[in-house]
Amino acid sequence: MNIQKSYHDAGEQRGKLYLVGTPIGNLEDMTYRAVRVLREVQWIAAEDTRQTRKLLTHFDIATRMVSYHEHNKHASGPELVRLMQAGDSIALVSDAGLPAICDPGADLVRLAIDAEIDVIPVPGANAALSALIMSGLPTERFTFVGFLPRDKKPLEKELKALKREPGTVLCYESPHRLVKTLTAMSEILGEDHEICLIRELTKKYEEAVRGTIRECLAHLDEHPPQGEYCLVIRGSNGESSAESDDDAAWWTGLTPQEHVARYEAEGFAHKEALRRAAQDRGVPKRELYNLLHQGN
Known part of the structure; x- marks a missing residue:
């Protein structure tokens, strides 16, 4: 059992791991707390240091950065834990939004917990939840599945499982795969299944297309996909057939x-x-x- 009291100071010499949310497009979504934490920690662990450098420059943050991503996590993760055990605090950021969602940050969180290091969230923007609340679809119960499988058979298997989900389903999709994914959804969920396609969240060309899968595919025929998408899919609502x-x-x-x-x-x-x-x-x-x- 692991019990964390995030703000209880008992003379602990270890650092802390802060999970800092960053903007998903509009820089005005950066919180005061996020800026303060990024300035106060000893290190910022970034998924893409070049991308994060732009953010830090904009907010005049001079904290040292270290790279932490999928390809170096096995070497970088233990070193970051060692730094925190020695007393340094680290802020983990992803390229956009909340870290540890669909990125290797979740592995660092597990390492920190195993080392009895406090893990503290600093909330911020999140694309999936932002899409959900603007979709108009039910929000009482939902399932987030990240990116759906690329290959046809695994994709069909996943969609058949999701067909029985009673709550709203959220996923991400790239523009060049969107039509292929929607076509598979049409075959398995039905072309009249309700869906919402949301792209460019918080940016100038933010757009939500609400309708059936058939209507959305017809829309994409006339307006080819552009930008990264969040898909919000109505659940089964417990309906049986x-x-x-x-x-x-x-x-x-x-x-x-x-x-x-x-x-x-x-x-x-x-x-x-x-x-x-x-x-x-x-x-x-x-x-x-x-x-x-x-x-x-």
Whole structure:
């Protein structure tokens, strides 16, 4: 068990890891607190130091920077932990938005927690949640899936699983893959499924296209995709049909252990396989976890 009291000073000599949100486009979304923290820490760990340098220059921040990204995280991560153990505090930033979402920052957070270093969020802009609240789709329950698979078969498998999601689904997509992804969604979710395409958030050409998948594809025929997109997709709302019953039938003869193992065999990590199996069976993930580990 790990209990963190972020602002309790008991003479601790270790530094802290700050997760600092940065603007996703409009520099006015930078918070006063974010600027202060970036000035006060000893190091800023940046995904792309060239991109972050522009931000620091704009806000007159002279803190030293170090590179931390997907390709050097195994070497850089332990070194950053060593610096924090020695007393230096570090601010982790991504290229835009909140760090540790769809980037290797999550690995650094885990390393810091394992080393009993306090991890403190400094909230800021986030593209997925910004897209959700402007979409007009339900916000009570939602699932964020990052970027969908690139290849056709994994993409179709993911969409079939998402078809049973009761809440709104959020994902990111690049302009050159958008039509391909929407076409696959049309085939699996149905061309009349409601969706919202949002691009260029907080920037001059911010745009939201709301409608069915069919209508959105028709719009893209006349207006080719430009900029990075957030897709907000209406969930199933718990609706059942003969088709969805048929989709679920494949696992009915499996034990819970076999059900989870089937997803793992398809390449999903154990936690994701557990989540999907619990969703199929309509039970809480914790209940299925306890069932699998009875007697252990």
